[in-house]
Amino acid sequence: MVRNYAPRTLHGALLLREKPGLTPYAGGTDLMVGEHGDEEEYMFIRNIPELRQITSDYMYIKLGAACSFNETIKHPLTPPILKEACRAVAAPAIRNAGTLGGNIANASAKADSALIFMVTDSKLRLASIHGERILPLRDFYLGGGRTALAPDELIVEILLPIRNYSNYYYKKVGARNALAISRVSFAGILDVCDGAIENCAVSFGAVIDVIIRLPEIDKMLIGKTLKEAKKLKEEYIAAYDEAIIPRRGRVGIEYRKDVCMNLLRDFLDSNGI
DSSP states (O other): OOEEEOOSSHHHHHHHHTSTTEEEESSOTTGGGSOOOTTOEEEEOTTOGGGSOEEEOSSEEEEETTOBHHHHHHOTTSOHHHHHHHHTSSOHHHHHHOBHHHHHHTOOTTOHHHHHHHHTTOEEEEEETTEEEEEEHHHHEEETTEESOOTTOEEEEEEEEOSOOSSEEEEEEOSSTTOOSOSEEEEEEEEEETTEEEEEEEEEESSSSSOEEOHHHHTTTTTOOHHHHHHHHHHHHHHHHHHOOOOOSSSOHHHHHHHHHHHHHHHHHHTTO
16 A cells, blocks of 8 residues: 655654655656555655745855745746746646756756756755755766665755856757757856956756766866956867767767757857857
8 A cells, every 4th residue: 555644844754754665755746757566655745844945045045845946936036047947847737846856856967957056066955863964966966866865864955055147058958849858958157257257167967877067177267367268268178078978868979969069169159258
């Protein structure tokens, strides 16, 4: 018999999370397409107030893991780059039900909001009944659909660093507009302050089994003027060309690689680099 629990507080949910084999869910959009046995147990966490808040302090915008995509789009604290990615999620019904935490927890390199949290170097607040920890999103994904989430933990919040995200570039490439799943996705942020590049960050989704984020390459342009960055442009692109080795999938490796490089070049061109 399938059992479903619905705790009303985070403390209650963390107590239940101690139960082996209990699957937490909020929107359930991923569960709808999976196979399920007759003896499985689930925990519905969508109605827990602590997981539904979007707040901020002097360092982070704090987005509750059970916030839906539509709730995130409508909230005044949500930066435009995240709103645009959330609008790109599937159909209206999925945006109403699907949540930020679920999009991260499914460990898909095609996850729309996770791409933005990666390019912004966001962190996760993970909690169990024994305590909590803060983990950079880059360290959360282990590859092959695996994550660093412990069996007794829940994703409580996404911590998005507060900085200037007004100058961003976002593209989601699919076979057609109605296709919900990305073939390749890209996000880039370039922040220029006092004539120098203060922040340069790019991420690629749906290329390998994790979202690609390589700050060691991006730092080539940080601190440079746009003129200096333009001189380094080909070297910067070549570094990504060498680092990105797409996996085999529904579309060819050569196609994915070409799209990645074209999006990266267009991002730079659009910023005068």
